[in-house]
Amino acid sequence: MCTLKRWPRPAPREHAAVSAPANAPWTAGAAEAIGVNWLLGAIAPHGMLGRRARTRERAFRRGDEAAARRQLAGVERVARERDAAWLEASRARLAALTDPLEPLARARSGGVLSDSDLFELSSFAEALTEAGIQSLLASSEHTFVPALATELQRLLAPGRTSAGGFYLDDAFDEELARARVQSARCEAAYDAARSHLAQRVAHYAGVEHVREGEFVLLRERVVGPLPAEIRVLREAPTYLLCELALDEDSQAALAAREDALERVAEREEAVRLRLSLAIAEMGPVLEAACNALGELELHIARALFAQRYGCVVPEVLEASSARFEAARCLPLAETLERHGRAYTPISLELTGMGIVTGPNMGGKTAALRTLGFLTACVALGVPVPADSAALPLVDEIAWLGGANETPQDGLLSSFGAEIVELRELLSHRAGRALLLIDEFARTTSPREGRALLVALLECLSERDAFGLAATHLAGLSREARVAHYAIGGRGVLASRGATPLPLETALARIAQEMDYRLVQLPEGAAPASDALALADALGLDTALVARAREIL
Amino acid sequence: MVHGVGEALLARARAAGCVSIAVIGTSKNAGKSVVTAELCEALRRAQVPFGLCSIGRDGEATDAIDRAPKPRFYLRSGALIATAATLLPRSPALEIVGHTGETSALGPIVLGAVRAPGYFEIAGPPQADALRRVARLLGARTPFVLIDGAVDRIAALRDGSDANVVAVGAAGAPAIGRALDDVAALVGRLGLQPADPEREAVRVAGALGAVAAAEFARAGERRQIVVRDGTRLTFGGRTFLELAARLDLRCERRLRPIACTVAPSGGGRFFEPLTFARAVAQRTGLPTYDVYAQTLAEAGAA
Numbered sequence: 001m002c003t004l005k006r007w008p009r010p011a012p013r014e015h016a017a018v019s020a021p022a023n024a025p026w027t028a029g030a031a032e033a034i035g036v037n038w039l040l041g042a043i044a045p046h047g048m049l050g051r052r053a054r055t056r057e058r059a060f061r062r063g064d065e066a067a068a069r070r071q072l073a074g075v076e077r078v079a080r081e082r083d084a085a086w087l088e089a090s091r092a093r094l095a096a097l098t099d100p101l102e103p104l105a106r107a108r109s110g111g112v113l114s115d116s117d118l119f120e121l122s123s124f125a126e127a128l129t130e131a132g133i134q135s136l137l138a139s140s141e142h143t144f145v146p147a148l149a150t151e152l153q154r155l156l157a158p159g160r161t162s163a164g165g166f167y168l169d170d171a172f173d174e175e176l177a178r179a180r181v182q183s184a185r186c187e188a189a190y191d192a193a194r195s196h197l198a199q200r201v202a203h204y205a206g207v208e209h210v211r212e213g214e215f216v217l218l219r220e221r222v223v224g225p226l227p228a229e230i231r232v233l234r235e236a237p238t239y240l241l242c243e244l245a246l247d248e249d250s251q252a253a254l255a256a257r258e259d260a261l262e263r264v265a266e267r268e269e270a271v272r273l274r275l276s277l278a279i280a281e282m283g284p285v286l287e288a289a290c291n292a293l294g295e296l297e298l299h300i301a302r303a304l305f306a307q308r309y310g311c312v313v314p315e316v317l318e319a320s321s322a323r324f325e326a327a328r329c330l331p332l333a334e335t336l337e338r339h340g341r342a343y344t345p346i347s348l349e350l351t352g353m354g355i356v357t358g359p360n361m362g363g364k365t366a367a368l369r370t371l372g373f374l375t376a377c378v379a380l381g382v383p384v385p386a387d388s389a390a391l392p393l394v395d396e397i398a399w400l401g402g403a404n405e406t407p408q409d410g411l412l413s414s415f416g417a418e419i420v421e422l423r424e425l426l427s428h429r430a431g432r433a434l435l436l437i438d439e440f441a442r443t444t445s446p447r448e449g450r451a452l453l454v455a456l457l458e459c460l461s462e463r464d465a466f467g468l469a470a471t472h473l474a475g476l477s478r479e480a481r482v483a484h485y486a487i488g489g490r491g492v493l494a495s496r497g498a499t500p501l502p503l504e505t506a507l508a509r510i511a512q513e514m515d516y517r518l519v520q521l522p523e524g525a526a527p528a529s530d531a532l533a534l535a536d537a538l539g540l541d542t543a544l545v546a547r548a549r550e551i552l
Numbered sequence: 553m554v555h556g557v558g559e560a561l562l563a564r565a566r567a568a569g570c571v572s573i574a575v576i577g578t579s580k581n582a583g584k585s586v587v588t589a590e591l592c593e594a595l596r597r598a599q600v601p602f603g604l605c606s607i608g609r610d611g612e613a614t615d616a617i618d619r620a621p622k623p624r625f626y627l628r629s630g631a632l633i634a635t636a637a638t639l640l641p642r643s644p645a646l647e648i649v650g651h652t653g654e655t656s657a658l659g660p661i662v663l664g665a666v667r668a669p670g671y672f673e674i675a676g677p678p679q680a681d682a683l684r685r686v687a688r689l690l691g692a693r694t695p696f697v698l699i700d701g702a703v704d705r706i707a708a709l710r711d712g713s714d715a716n717v718v719a720v721g722a723a724g725a726p727a728i729g730r731a732l733d734d735v736a737a738l739v740g741r742l743g744l745q746p747a748d749p750e751r752e753a754v755r756v757a758g759a760l761g762a763v764a765a766a767e768f769a770r771a772g773e774r775r776q777i778v779v780r781d782g783t784r785l786t787f788g789g790r791t792f793l794e795l796a797a798r799l800d801l802r803c804e805r806r807l808r809p810i811a812c813t814v815a816p817s818g819g820g821r822f823f824e825p826l827t828f829a830r831a832v833a834q835r836t837g838l839p840t841y842d843v844y845a846q847t848l849a850e851a852g853a854a
Contacts, residue, residue: 115645115646116637116662164650165647166648168645187669205846207846208556208846209556209593211844212589212593215844215846216816216825216844218826236824237824238824238825239824239825241844261670264644265642265643265644268643268644269643272642
């Protein structure tokens with residue numbers, strides 16, 4: 001296991017939501033609760049090729065352990081060997097690459113590429129031969145790409161202009177060059193012939209120029225018979241709508257020009273066809289290069305993530321257990337940071353199912369999220385934010401209760417919605433699953449809720465699931481025969497006095513007194529609770545809190 | 553007689569300190585593209601390289617909506633166009649200079665330098681902001697930029713420093729009176745006077761619609777009503793003329809209408825060319841050109 005060097009963290013930012021791999025193991029509810037969208041955004045590609053590569057990516061699931069280990073080790077190696085500046089620069093270069101796959105697809109299906117397509121491809125080839133990309137490719141396994149880039153660049157080089165554009169240059173084809181020379185001659189001959197006629201008409205009409213196409217001749221300017229060069233299209237009382245009537249010489253020049261233009265068009269299309277065929281032949285290698293470049297961007301994005309958040313390569317387990325030290329749920333840590341609070345890293349050693357107890361606002365849900373976040377990292381081949389970790393690949397990550405309560409348009413109570421969701425989970429689940437259960441059945445009678453939770457834990461243990469259930473209910477671990485973890489606990493919260501504190505101050509005070517660490521308790525230990533002290537700290541009427549203490 | 557309508561319009565634009573002209577029209581087939589083609593020819597004759605772009609699609613052989621024949625632009629070396637890659641002709645080949653990063657309804661818009669004479673279709677972005685970015689790209693590479701406008705897209709003139717040429721044609725109005733109202737209203741919107749800082753004003757953020765303006769008029773509002781510029785007034789034609797007569801409409805930033813042009817025939821209607829041009833000049837106070845007849849009418853002239 002290797003700890004990566006830490007890199008100064010950027011300011012917290014919202015990551016754009018990015019689509020997950022098609023075989024992602026998490027349910028929608030779990031994804032939201034454990035911060036999968038944040039994670040996908042944090043490792044999102046910026047370039048077109050990277051985005052294409054992302055759509056092809058598959059999440060690692062049980063059975064993919066060897067591939068996951070290879071990827072994690074590869075990411076770790078890049079993150080260890082390269083500094084962030086190099087990685088950022090490389091990523092920017094890859095992101096700036098144009099995407100030649102559309103024109104390539106057209107060429108491979110027999111299409112003749114347009115000049116715009118050829119511009120794309122020549123820009124792509126030139127970018128690949130740029131020193132930074134060459135250096136990046138040299139350090140990767142994609143050693144075939146530079147040779148391909150050179151071949152493509154050589155093919156399109158005659159069209160590359162000094163300004164970085166592309167033109168179907170004469171240098172592509174001698175016949176094209178000759179056709180263009182001839183066309184230019186014919187154009188000049190026609191211009192001269194037409195110009196001669198137009199000047200005579202302009203002189204007659206008393207105007208500087210006679211426009212191409214229709215023009216108006218005011219009758220007040222018509223003196224004597226109209227010259228033969230004017231054809232009248234329509235007569236009105238005060239004007240004539242006319243056009244230039246070409247004489248025989250002009251018509252011959254026009255016909256010659258049209259022929260010459262046609263010849264140029266033929267030769268231009270012939271050159272495009274030749275280039276398109278050559279590119280189509282390079283298609284499989286070119287496509288492989290695009291895929292490789294996209295994957296390289298994803299790889300670099302993961303390495304940057306690993307550096308930025310001080311991640312480690314986890315041991316990939318082949319059992320329903322997990323252990324980690326000083327792990328962080330990064331989206332939660334960023335949220336706390338935004339509110340001026342610190343996230344306490346969590347350590348855990350878990351086999352099968354376990355329960356988490358602790359005071360309100362003590363971090364039970366955070367423990368669930370951290371376990372889920374780390375498992376999602378491994379499924380995506382991303383090193384995990386922890387000092388050390390060992391996690392399995394799973395077929396499913398599910399979240400039940402808490403943040404995931406979604407009563408269906410009021411038809412179901414919170415409890416009803418939980419039960420429907422649980423029924424779904426149990427009906428289709430197969431393979432190894434991570435179950436994160438947040439205060440399940442807390443909205444029904446404590447006695448029956450407790451019984452349900454015990455039965456559920458027993459059922460999940462039999463199914464090779466692993467995970468955590470956060471609860472306030474006592475005696476569960478012994479009855480369900482699962483491990484019991486507890487949040488470190490809160491120090492004594494001194495009475496706030498008669499005046500309630502502002503909410504932010506109260507929260508800071510509560511956090512200051514809290515030990516958020518997760519510790520394993522011996523069998524039979526009772527869960528800690530300090531709901532009344534917390535209610536007082538949060539400003540509930542002191543008399544009411546005092547009366548509650550009497551009742552206790 | 554004028555020494556070329558294109559040359560005259562360019563001279564007026566330069567005199568106003570502008571290095572770009574946006575041609576806009578009161579209706580379809582008002583002659584916008586004919587004027588733009590005339591300006592292209594004038595720039596070519598003067599050997600001034602120029603950029604050409606369009607609001608939406610224009611310059612097609614037939615109108616995309618009513619299939620009426622329309623001029624494509626015959627361009628020669630020295631022209632730089634911004635158009636949809638899908639509209640590039642197979643021949644003559646252009647030099648593809650780069651991407652604009654903008655998209656039209658027909659796909660991505662590229663910059664192409666004309667290397668050999670030919671007919672070209674121009675399709676630009678429909679959004680005002682995107683058009684301004686494309687115009688800036690062209691302006692960075694050429695000394696003069698032409699923008700072929702579209703009907704009711706004067707929003708695209710927002711934040712531009714173009715000279716505006718307003719085209720009006722017989723095709724867009726059932727009678728000459730209606731055409732005159734339309735052009736007077738459009739020029740009136742573009743030519744709103746700047747607000748007087750010494751006088752009380754109601755400043756309107758964003759657009760001012762006909763309903764809100766009518767409400768001001770009904771309430772007898774006497775203060776200046778100030779919009780950013782004339783493109784923020786969303787009503788034209790007779791509505792504008794009536795409301796502008798009752799309200800003191802002002803702007804923070806003046807646009808630059810420099811001239812009008814007339815297309816006396818179109819849509820099966822024919823207005824007498826000289827009468828039409830003189831009436832337009834009289835109503836708008838702007839020099840008015842007839843590209844077909846190569847004439848100029850000026851306000852106050854007989």
